[in-house]
Amino acid sequence: MGDAQTLGSGPLLLIAAGAIAALLVLIISVKLHPLIALVIVSIATAFATGIAADEVLDVLVDGFSSTLGEVALLIGFGAMLARLVETSGAAEALSDALIDRLGESRAPLALGIASLIFGFPIFFDAAFMVMLPIIFTVARRVGGGVLLYALPAGAALTTMHVLLPPHPGAVAATILLGADVGLVILVGLVVAVPTWFVAGYAYGTWIGRRIVLPVPEVLMGGPRVDSADPEMPPVRVRTLILLLLLPLGLIFLNTAATTATRTGAIDGEATWVALLQLVGSTPLALLITVLVASYVLALRRGESRRAVEDLLDNALRPIAPVLLITGAGGMFGGVLIASGIGDALSETLQDTGLPLVVAVFLIAAVIRVALGTATVAITTSAGLLSSSIVEADLNAVQAAAVVIVLAGGSSVLSHVNDASFWLIGKLLGMSVVETFKTWTVIKTLVGVIAALLGSLVYLVAS
Template sequence: MTPEGWTQTLTAGPLLGIAAGAIAVLLLLIIWLRMHAFVALILVSLLTALATGIPVGDVVPVMTSGFGSTLAGVALLVALGAMLGRLVETSGGAQVLADFLIGKFGEKRAPFALGLASLIFGFPIFFDAGLVVMLPIVFAVARRLGGSLLLYGLPVAGAFSVMHVFVPPHPGPVAATELLGASVGTVLAIGVLIAIPTWYVTAYLYGVFMGRRISLPIPSILGEADEEATANPPSFGTVVSLLLLPLVLIFANTGLDALRAAGAVDGDAVWVQAFRTLGQTPVALLITVLVATYVLGRRRGRSGTVLEKVLDSALGPVASVILITGAGGMFGGVLRSSGIGDALADVLGDLGVPVILAGFLIATVLRVAQGSATVALTTAAGLIAPAVAAGGYNAVELATIVIAVAAGSVVLSHVNDSGFWLVGRFFDMDVKTTFKTWTVMETLIGVMGFGLAAVIFAIA
């Protein structure tokens, strides 16, 4: 939120200096002084708000607004996803899936199999929700085969990332498609065409490369399997059905949205609203947790007391993930409210570069300045929309411009991005290792995605 009645008077130069200084101080506190990331993010957010001239009386509301809005999107998903993951892990279900994947693809192709499954899951489900659902399977495969977690984790995280950034029905590309007047169907087709090779090179091959160079042990954040419970593990079909349940509910919601937009159904009808509610990600995960509690618990003879302890044990380890992710959103919210992103985008927009390159660069600047990929994508699309409207581009060219802006919005994920903290904490990585792995992978995804979009734009 921007304080009511307040206008930023600083120019782009001082704002850029403050942003760079804030990030430098944050890294100094976390990496060199070993300050806890949650505390460091709150402190730097406070100092940044004051330095950029946000009125003193509005500093705390601005900070809590960024914190709260991030938690609203993350806390329920992470908590419910962790509960589901804990049930799947302790019942032996994760090991069942791991054994199946290894049996079908072989040990050497296990990272590819995990990534391929995540690409499919990532079509209807958001990045953070998909990641927490897949984590128990990733950890089980990694424990079974050995080696660095990065070998298995990066292909999975990268798969959800490319689908979230490039492919409708995810909110960023959908919003950019509407703002730039592109066809959703064309953006979907080109988005998938670009997402798959981009994932293979920048997530799968890069994950294999980094997995051989950085030894990262398997964290115990989701706990270990219960030996008594895993003596009679659930069937492969049962586990897959549970993991597909939230995806089916979410995808049904997406389908209803498409039908409503096309006028095929009445969006105000009670039954439509009811089914759309069931397909909202937090509700879909809640339903899945309830079903899993029965199917993996009570039906298999586990008492209510045992299940309550299992679910409770899932929340403690992820509390740090949730709070640090929220604090990262706080820092990004302060940067947005201070006008840093807007000032930098205005400067870049005056350089007179080609529209497809300008969209990529503006989205990159906004991403670096304020952290949110969706905000960067939609804001950049809005900034270049007049130039795109005046350019007379065909359907394929418009779609590639959308993809180019999307590519810029994923570049250089760092300490003001909630995803940076989410992946870093779930993988139990320190900040330096997260930069060397997650930040580099996200940047490679953005650069390669833009390169492929630019090639298609040139020949369209």
């Protein structure tokens, strides 16, 4: 904003609450399209909080573009990879192998465990798009509705994304609070597995059996590479697993190079280091995987280049609504941040007088609910609390536990100002109410359980 904010914390927080309530009414009761509702409420909130008229458009566009700048390429390349995996029969081959070895009743558990592993180095959006065709194929074969399989997998991915480095929120909190990265990973892993089992597997399968939805057609359409064609060799399960591990390995190289640079083990100015980090960045890792998959799953098996081009083009068409609504959710969050509501929350919550771990959780949770982005919530909270935590003279394990508690608070109550709320809801074909009953509850359980377990580690280490 060009001018300093003149409204006090109270009015700003009331405006934020009113804006969120207005969104819910417009989307749920009035049935206004979410994209239109988000833009209207974002504009109204900008004016209500005193953002100058000549700055409103810039704030809206910045919020929209910064969100899509993070997820558009991931979703786009992820959709292409998902389409190749689904149409080639590779997803069907892998799902058959999983079910043959573990049984149909354990399919949600198998998908969840695979997602825990896959979600360790890969950001939530990209990992979910890669897992989606496998989830859809298992759901079609076994039956019982798509949520029964998608929710445990999605919960596993978001649990790893929220709690563990190298994901951005956990990294920011670790640095700002002066914690040790290795200990944060260790404590995070100890916390993540039981957290996922209760929030993702137990609740996810329970609610997935009660809200039965068909497998969406979001990845369908366009030409199919027919794996049943006798002239086209079948895709081996080993081939698909290696393909799925390719972005994992590239991103691991990026992480290793970045960590070695920060510790001084290698020269961060070296050209080869920069190239390694570039190739291992998530968008380029997915791009490379799409290129390899295009050859391995289609061209090498006899498909024409034109058919592959059409297939990839068709993969992008169904995701346009998902991208636009996700960007609009980021727009609304950007308005809340630019208006000074985040600063107002920080000032209001700073002097809570509560025990450290309780204050850490509540501050992160309230900022998360107001602003909608976990990364901003955890970064803002860590910056706000850093001096207090340094003064508390915590030992290394306690500091790592505080990072986990903070990360837990940043996960709770995902709703209409959170990009992942729209991403999950739209990709899985859920209504807004169904997304609240499933994804919002799962994200809240992940945050609360992780914070409780992190607090237990904190107390034991005292």
